[in-house]
Amino acid sequence: MSPVVIVGAGPTGLTLSLLLAKRGMASVLVERDSDPKRHPAAHVLNTRTMEVFREIGVAQELEAACQPQERAAYISWVVSVTGRLLGREPIAPPDLDSILALSPTRAIQFPQNRLEQRLQSRVRESPLIDFRTACTCEAVEPRADQVAVTVRRRGASDTERITGEWLVACDGASSPVRRMLGIRAEGPVLQYMLGIYFTADLSRHVDGRESTLYWLMNPQAPGVLVSYWLPDEWVLNVPYFPPQQQPADFPEPLCRELIYAALGTRDVPDLNVVDVSPWVMSARMAETFQRGRCLLAGDAAHTMPPTGGLGLNTGVQDAHNLAWKLAAVCRGTADASFLRTYELERRTIARRNIDISLQNLARNQAVHALAGASVQRLKLLVAIQNSWPFRQLPASWQAGLVRTAVQFGTRQFLMLDDNGPLGERLRARLTGRLPTGAEHYRIGGDLGGVYRRGAIIAEVASRPDADDPVLTYRPTTSPGARLPHVWLVDREGQRRSLFDLLEADGYLLLVHAEGQPVWDAAIAQARSQTGWPVRCLAIGEGAEHQDPSGTWRPLSEVEPTGAILVRPDGHVAWRTARVESPQHAATALTEALQRLHDSGAASADEAHGTVTGR
Template sequence: MPLANAETEVLIVGGGPVGLTARALLERWGVRVLLVEKHRQLSPFPRSRLVNVRSMEIFRQLGLAERITASAFAPEYGRIRFRDTLYDRDFATAAMVGVNAPVPESPALGVVTSQDRLEPTLLAAAEAQMRFGAELIDLAEEAGGVVARLVDHHHGDEIQVRARYALAADGANSTVRQLLGIDTTGPGALGGVTTVVFDADLHRWCARQPAGVYFTAHGSFLPLYPEGGWAWFAPTPQDPARADWPGLVSRALGPAAEVRVEVLRVQHWVMNAFAAERFRHGRILLAGDAAHAIPIIGGMGMNAGIADAHNLCWKLAGVLRGWAGASLLETYETERQPVAHQTLRQAVANTQLLLQVQNRRLNQLQRREAAPDRVELPWSERYFAQLGLVLGVAYHSDAVLADGDTPPEPPAGGTDYVPTAEPGHRMPHLWLRPNNSTLDTCGERFTLLTPDPARWERQALASTRWPLGIEALPREHIDFCGLRLHGALLIRPDGHIGARWRDHPPSDASLRRALTTITDATPS
């Protein structure tokens, strides 16, 4: 049946992990959503492989963490291994921190899983409208909203959708970004890559030394699912249409290969590295690869996009429900664009580090040198030194109230994560009760975290305009949070600290004023 013209509050363009996460988050806020995806179904390709610890914290809030983990690899696959061929011994290895084992800084554990396993879980997490085979061809602002024109590929009809806001999550080649004429900055296209999905019995070489990625001199091998399946990533050959893909994969496996390779799918794509010059054009906002295309080394691109959605959706909900002013949306770009640039720099550095290891080893082999059994990696055991970038993001915007202290500068490249309760930072993970973290108190509300809930109760009752809850902070945590007995932290719905009062509130209107300022709400 042809699609009908529609009206909604938020139109999401793009049905990948970022668009699907935004759909689930907005539905939790009671926002009417329509998601459109030009393809007729979810992508069958594995694509992104790593759901990092911060993304799993977000999925924990959505009640999805257990389901995602159930279809993912066991934690011991949270490791990378370097080999000359898949059949050789490791000459180097490194753990994916926050994936291979729990870290004390988070209640969640990242996982290695393929995107085609993640997306169905995200799709089932919400009931908001989703239309496959609906391709955007035009998008423009109008008074009080946006109007989109789409083609229904199932029937060939053109349809029109009106929305209050539009969220573009339509990938690195974003139609929305191109329609708006938004330029990008950064290295751009780094080269063509081919993904070959294949079946082969590689058990005897990998079962005792599992990994999420095996880097070799002849491409990268990735196990796809716990029950089987593989992918090979390599530079796209000059004439891909005539390539002998089973032969190429077999040769990449090494001369000792004596297994049958059955190629199932082949996909050619371009590894991009850029960030959009703007993340917002009026009522249209960019997220994920539409806003920043991150090289795959280190697995940060999809995760950065999920964090974009987490930052943006509570702000959209606030504006649409009237407890936030429209200029709150300006803080989305202010907060997320610097993170995109830092993530991009780190991913490019990751790629250079990877090539440094591979090229050094390849040169040794080509010169027939006695290659050492072990090679010291040019990074620490923190898996491309990204834990600080994953958990240590700090926002500086009008949606954060500084408390007079100078916030510490983030370490260069996000090498280390130092938990802090400074405003703007992600709330540190602290156990409030068994299996209940400070991060679990966030979600569809602001949270006032205080060792003295009774003192703040009257202020909370005077702030009913905003979704707000009060949680008791155990006294053993108050020094760590920089509080005294009557102090409090105001945690935003995205888990970042919006304000801090070290001791008792300065006045009976302190909390109300803080919420008004953070959300740009008109005083009432």
């Protein structure tokens, strides 16, 4: 029996298997597809995700391989790529340098298909990961002490049973495992989209207006063109309206016409349509992230519109939250109930990220409405096309009417290109209304995720949040927050990020140099009373690690005798501003570890209340 069975080798499942392997935990990773995804999908890897990738040793490789950021660090609003430019805003916030100083790594643009190839290579190198591709999970049988998973290899007539102590469903937005477990996903479907992935060297067409995204205010191709890899990898995303329209209604010749309309030119001799994939824009959340020995992570647990680039990032960070807890439970360091803290912590973050993505979507819709294409009209169209009388019409009429209605709904975009006063007035409406760089990249949304409940000991009187905890970020050691990053220098003169010194399987107790003797003694006493490993790391004059820039002391927010207990995932579990005596330190630490150990049982009660209260 494997400790953990993971279904789905998207970014969430791949990352989880690698984080478990880093802790010496074996897993079976089951994936339906035989090859990595062709379609690029996500492209924004935020700073926090890159910190997770740094932990599994892939961040530097990704940083080296990504394309130069400045070339396309813009978002444009256009009638077409070569046509009228309505606005072009930088993605990077004006205070980029101060943001870069907050982490040992940085946010990058890296297409999901290329990312998955690299993660898969790492997975294949690991002797601890049994990676089974072309293998579909067909049934799940949860039991009291294990989970049995039935899988079928592609083309095989027989199935195979794999058993694990725990099952993690990382099988994406439509999550077959979630359905098998009878867990509902709640929330709206916002739009059906078609992603037309094509290659074409567009260098001369985009020269001077390179952008990551081109919002197309174009009646023939209303949607968004995404630049994945310059000069020639692109995806045109356009809406479609089922049931009258289906992906099959978009054969390659029609896709080429849509691309020509989006580009505003047919002069694309090397155009190659690689893949056309439908996807659903939704904002949904599973009613629970755990049922018995089965857990949900990534899109299986929550989906959000891509406006914000947070879906993949949220999934990778779910895996980061879950891996050390699963390892602790499988090893017997923590009780099974400790895993309850996973949902308690991650549900709040998923909710916040859904809200950020919805706000971004609303902001974009407002821009489109100013240009004459309102979301109300779209809602009306959907209501009409699903109404009983409409559905009585012959199918070809229905399809034709839906097509006409979409063109009618976006026809005012035509006026954006008008050289007369009407066009000028319409364009003037957009001036100053396009989202700015700070709104595109939200540093608080990236680094400011704080767990308020779960495997932490919250403080009654923490310092208040920054003005807007999504737009701004204030480094803090407040329990639940991500530990602030600083560069330290060890005795050999090596520069190390504080994040590189975290414990994989236990807590790190950060203290100032002068407090070390007291806390070393406290750890020795606490360790004998709780099973959790704790290591002391002292920073400052005469200690193992120096802080040459002097930034750590004010950042630590604790006095010379204080201490900060950090979890393996880099979130602060507990801190004390000061202690009065060695005995005080030992008692405080023992009590904190005990409460953290018991936090699962407390969370189980809360989580139960949440689910049944719905």
